[in-house]
Amino acid sequence: MYDMRTRERTLALVRTGLSLNAVSRRTGVSRSAIRSWRDNPGRTNPKAEPCFRCRDAPGGPEDPVAYAYLLGLYLGDGCVSAHRRGVYHLRVMCADAWPGLVDACESAVRAVRPGNRVCRVQRQGCVAVTGFSKHWPCLFPQHGPGRKHLRQIALEGWQQVVVDDHPWEFVRGLVHSDGCRTMNWTTRLIGGERKRYEYPRYFFTNVSSDIRRLFTDTLDRLGVEWTHCTRDGQPYNISVARRASVALMDAHVGPKH
Secondary structure, eight states, X not given: OOOHHHHHHHHHHHHTTOOHHHHHHHHOOOHHHHHHHHHOTTOOOGGGSOOTTTSSSOOOOSSHHHHHHHHHHXXXXXXXXEOSTTOXXXXXXXXXXXXXXXXXXXXXXXXXXXXXXXXXXXXXXXXXXXXEESOHHHHOTTOOSSOGGGSOOOOOHHHHHHHHHSHHHHHHHHHHHHEEEEEEEEEEEXXXXXXXXXXXXXXXXXXXXHHHHHHHHHXXXXXXXXXXXXXXXXXXXXXXXXXXXXXXXXXXXXXXX
């Protein structure tokens, strides 16, 4: 597999009249690849294309909406691991209970790295949506050894631009990975009679204080009110329970399905 820069340099040598053997010796590119490029000049290999961060002028994702959603999924339930021959796999764990989430996750992975292989690996009670690419560490620089909550997690400038432009997709990815919409209940004394009262509520649970802060900072910019809820004395849970804020979340995020 060769990048486009190697291909262009090789074809320039071919156009000088050098033999395929001579060009192969100079560039290290196989003769079969050179012959294919020469005979099919319009055909490109999408897997060999540099990602938007590896180009001479690094930019943003071609599909920022899909990237913002996938970034949220990755920070919640995803990981990047070395595979072989310089290829990495991105895995996002999705519960079997939410087939719509599995479909949305796979669509996002395909949109962010079109042309790369994506598959579903069935595990007990969940599906690992897995994409293979050499560029996952470029696209998710939060990748690193160890668990996310044991190391610093911060967005790079270009990622923050994507989140600022598409905050609801980012929040949606975080909630779909490590959050839920549920019904809480309480009782109230009405007219001397105690009655049960139910109300919807969103939760986001993550051990990483950095990831929780990314979530709450984005909610602040969106005008969504939230509170900390402690678990075993630790503020792992973020709750959204105010009626107006729940209505905003329902309009832009919604329950998993």
